[in-house]
Structure formats: structure tokens, C-alpha cells
Amino acid sequence: MRLPAKTVERLSQYRRVLQKYEDLDELYIFSHDLASMLRLTPVQVRRDLMLLKITGHYRSGYNVKAVLRTINETLSIPKTQKTTIIGMGELGQALLKNISSNPACPALIPATFDLDPNRASKTYHNVPCYDFIKAPELITKHDIRIAILTINSPEIQEIVDSLVLSGIRGFINFIGGPFRVPDGIYLKDYDMRTTLDELSYFVSQM
Amino acid sequence: MRLPAKTVERLSQYRRVLQKYEDLDELYIFSHDLASMLRLTPVQVRRDLMLLKITGHYRSGYNVKAVLRTINETLSIPKTQKTTIIGMGELGQALLKNISSNPACPALIPATFDLDPNRASKTYHNVPCYDFIKAPELITKHDIRIAILTINSPEIQEIVDSLVLSGIRGFINFIGGPFRVPDGIYLKDYDMRTTLDELSYFVSQM
DNA sequence: TATGCTTTGTTATTGTATTAACAACATAAT
DNA sequence: ATTATGTTGTTAATACAATAACAAAGCATA
Numbered sequence: 001m002r003l004p005a006k007t008v009e010r011l012s013q014y015r016r017v018l019q020k021y022e023d024l025d026e027l028y029i030f031s032h033d034l035a036s037m038l039r040l041t042p043v044q045v046r047r048d049l050m051l052l053k054i055t056g057h058y059r060s061g062y063n064v065k066a067v068l069r070t071i072n073e074t075l076s077i078p079k080t081q082k083t084t085i086i087g088m089g090e091l092g093q094a095l096l097k098n099i100s101s102n103p104a105c106p107a108l109i110p111a112t113f114d115l116d117p118n119r120a121s122k123t124y125h126n127v128p129c130y131d132f133i134k135a136p137e138l139i140t141k142h143d144i145r146i147a148i149l150t151i152n153s154p155e156i157q158e159i160v161d162s163l164v165l166s167g168i169r170g171f172i173n174f175i176g177g178p179f180r181v182p183d184g185i186y187l188k189d190y191d192m193r194t195t196l197d198e199l200s201y202f203v204s205q206m
Numbered sequence: 207m208r209l210p211a212k213t214v215e216r217l218s219q220y221r222r223v224l225q226k227y228e229d230l231d232e233l234y235i236f237s238h239d240l241a242s243m244l245r246l247t248p249v250q251v252r253r254d255l256m257l258l259k260i261t262g263h264y265r266s267g268y269n270v271k272a273v274l275r276t277i278n279e280t281l282s283i284p285k286t287q288k289t290t291i292i293g294m295g296e297l298g299q300a301l302l303k304n305i306s307s308n309p310a311c312p313a314l315i316p317a318t319f320d321l322d323p324n325r326a327s328k329t330y331h332n333v334p335c336y337d338f339i340k341a342p343e344l345i346t347k348h349d350i351r352i353a354i355l356t357i358n359s360p361e362i363q364e365i366v367d368s369l370v371l372s373g374i375r376g377f378i379n380f381i382g383g384p385f386r387v388p389d390g391i392y393l394k395d396y397d398m399r400t401t402l403d404e405l406s407y408f409v410s411q412m
Numbered sequence: 413t414a415t416g417c418t419t420t421g422t423t424a425t426t427g428t429a430t431t432a433a434c435a436a437c438a439t440a441a442t
Numbered sequence: 443a444t445t446a447t448g449t450t451g452t453t454a455a456t457a458c459a460a461t462a463a464c465a466a467a468g469c470a471t472a
Contacts, residue, residue, distance in 0.1 A: 094296035170405035172378035199217035199376035200282040
């Protein structure tokens with residue numbers, strides 16, 4: 001069964017909240033509690049859980065451990081999905097630190113890459129950085145599926161094409177520069193300039 | 207007239223492509239050229255421009271300068287929207303560098319803030335960082351409307367509340383921790399953990 | 413003048429996501 | 443017993459976005 005993209009996003013958020021509840025030894029949670037913590041409506045929560053065939057209990061809500069178990073069966077388990085970062089400038093380093101220092105983060109980063117020989121061959125936050133020329137070999141070897149792009153290069157299209165050929169199937173894109181990806185490859189734009197324009201527009205509409 | 211959010215996003219992207227065209231002294235552009243560069247369909251482009259009452263010309267397409275002018279009238283002009291960054295750790299510094307070094311970026315950052323006294327009173331990339339205690343005063347003084355959150359603190363709800371009171375109306379949120387914002391305040395989540403979970407899910411669906 | 417071509421502009425349709433409405437259920441209170 | 447209450451689970455309605463379909467315009471060519 002293929003879940004709607006928005007539901008998958010929310011499942012990821014539910015999981016984080018539920019883990020906190022579990023740590024506090026809370027056995028049950030109401031849909032309205034989950035909802036209010038995540039800026040959602042209780043109906044959205046119940047609808048999402050319904051899609052996973054999770055059922056709650058009258059007057060006590062949903063069983064925290066049971067929901068967590070089902071979400072973990074549906075999403076990938078933290079620290080299992082192999083990921084890489086292309087571009088170890090300031091931004092790449094900061095993201096690597098954030099990801100690798102967080103034990104709850106889903107990504108596992110076995111290697112990073114850069115075009116600059118000064119950065120390649122260094123180690124950042126205990127993760128080796130290699131010359132991009134080694135990417136096809138190492139991505140295949142480690143079975144890396146996701147790439148975070150922070151590199152700034154006029155050859156971005158060639159870089160992306162090469163990554164796709166090497167087995168990358170999803171991108172998080174911090175670069176402005178436009179490039180294309182084949183059908184079936186997933187792409188999430190983290191484009192601050194567009195977001196700032198968007199926020200500016202709505203913030204100014206008073 | 208209030209445009210759909212998705213249209214506003216795309217207008218921002220059109221603007222960037224059109225500026226390149228203008229720099230190359232291209233007078234006209236076809237909807238399908240604009241579309242293919244941005245992973246969109248020509249119909250989407252024409253529909254968006256229709257909403258702005260922009261009309262093209264038979265067989266030559268859209269006038270680059272005219273479209274740019276209209277988009278600039280609709281969105282805010284680069285380097286005018288006052289923005290701040292809350293949290294000057296590695297990530298905050300990297301984002302500040304990216305934004306302030308890019309002359310085409312819509313944001314203008316007059317000040318940043320941090321809770322850590324070691325970081326406050328420093329200057330990063332020519333922008334002063336202040337103690338968060340000064341935020342209400344300086345946000346009001348500079349008329350800052352947008353805040354980028356990279357700070358990690360258990361008091362995040364209090365921080366956000368204080369920012370809203372000071373006049374912030376839009377947030378870009380790099381922090382995982384959940385918090386609430388009042389109605390009418392815009393929020394864009396840049397949540398890598400959720401995005402990684404989402405990508406993992408779809409990448410694994412083969 | 414007629415025909416065909418290319419590209420815009422608009423409406424209709426479909427798809428996706430959110431919200432509303434409400435039935436079902438199980439307990440508590442009277 | 444009966445009624446009230448609080449919560450889930452599901453269907454129906456609405457809203458928003460993308461896609462399809464096609465008419466309109468205007469120039470080129472024969």
C-alpha cells in the first residue's frame with residue numbers, strides 16, 4: 001500500500017512525539033494531544049492512523065507502543081537509510097553535524113564528497129570526505145540512496161546525472177541552480193530564496 | 207488579489223530564470239523553455255502568468271523585461287525584506303553566509319541573535335549578533351518581519367512567542383522541536399528528519 | 413485565399429488533501 | 443434504565459492544485 005506523501009510526513013512527526021511519550025512511560029495518547037503538538041487537527045491524526053489500520057481505544061486513546069511499532073514498520077528505522085552529502089562547505093559541515101549528532105535522525109552517512117581537493121581527503125565529524133570522482137564507486141559499495149546537495153558548481157546537471165547513475169534515488173536540494181532529474185527520482189527543494197520570497201509575499205498581505 | 211501559495215513559489219523561480227535571460231539580452235522566452243528549466247509544464251507557467259494578467263505574444267513568447275517587471279511588482283524586491291536568524295551556531299552561520307553573499311537573495315539581515323553570551327556581541331559575515339534579550343527592541347527598530355530559527359533550546363515556545371510579540375510574522379524553522387504559532391503567522395518547516403523519512407519511504411517503494 | 417503551424421489563453425476535468433459531519437461505542441452519572 | 447459525555451472511525455463535502463483539452467490568434471506558405 002502506498003501512503004499519501006503528506007501522511008508520510010506526518011507519520012515521521014508522530015513518531016518523534018510518541019518517542020517522547022514512551023520515554024515518559026505514557027501508555028496512551030489522544031488524537032487531540034498529538035494534533036495540538038504538531039499544529040494539526042485531531043481528524044487528520046485519526047485519518048492518518050486509520051490508513052495504517054491502527055485502532056484506538058474508547059476514552060483512553062491510542063496505545064503509544066503499538067502506534068510506534070506500526071510506524072516503525074512503515075517508515076525506515078532511524079540510522080538505517082544511507083545518505084551522503086555532496087559539498088562539504090560551511091553548510092555541508094553544519095548539516096552533517098546536525099544529522100550525525102542526532103541519534104534519532106533517520107540518516108546514516110558513511111561518506112561525503114566534494115570537488116575541492118582541499119576538502120576531499122579530510123574528515124568532518126568523523127565522516128570521511130572523498131573526491132567526487134570516487135562517488136560512483138563508493139555510493140554503489142555503501143548502497144547509498146539519498147544525497148543532500150550543497151555544492152555550488154556550474155556542472156550541477158552532470159553531477160546529478162552521475163549520482164543518479166550511481167544509484168541515488170532521492171535528493172534534498174539546497175542549491176538554487178536549476179537541474180533536471182529523471183522520472184522516479186524524488187527531489188525535495190530546500191530553497192531559501194524561494195521560501196523567503198513566499199514568506200515575504202504573505203507577510204506583506206495585511 | 208491573493209495568489210495561490212504554489213504560484214508565488216513558482217513566480218520566485220521564474221524571476222531567477224528570467225534574470226539570467228535578461229543578463230544574456232534575450233528579449234523573449236517561451237512558456238515551454240521556462241517550464242523545462244524548472245521541472246514544470248508549460249501550462250503551469252501560462253496559468254501562473256495569466257493570474258498576473260501578463261500576456262505573451264504569438265510566436266515569440268513572453269517579453270522577458272515585462273514579465274520581470276510584473277513579478278517584481280508582485281513579490282518583494284531582492285534585499286528589501288528584513289530578516290533575522292535566531293541561533294548563530296554552525297548552521298546559522300552557514301545560512302547567514304549563503305544569504306548575505308548572494309546579491310539576488312530577497313532577504314536583508316540587519317542583525318542576528320543567540321542565547322549564548324559567547325556568540326552574542328560577535329559579528330558574523332559583517333552582521334552583528336546580539337543577546338536574545340535585545341531581540342524585541344531591535345526587531346521593532348529594524349522592522350524585521352521574518353525569522354530563521356536554528357536555535358536549540360527547551361524554551362523554544364517562549365522564544366517564538368516573544369518573537370511574534372516583537373513583530374515577526376513568518377518563520378523558517380530548522381529546529382525539530384514542536385512549538386505553536388498563532389493564526390496568521392506563516393511557518394515553513396525545513397525539517398531534515400521528516401524529509402529524510404519521507405524520501406526513505408518513497409525511495410524504498412520499488 | 414486557403415491551409416497549416418505554433419504558441420498563447422481559458423475552461424473543464426481529474427487528482428490530492430483538508431475539513432465537516434456524524435455514527436458508533438463504552439463508560440459515567442442520574 | 444436512561445441520558446449525557448468523550449472519543450474513535452468513517453463517509454461526505456469542500457478546497458486547492460495539476461493536468462487535459464481545446465479554442466483563438468496570427469503569421470507562413472502554397
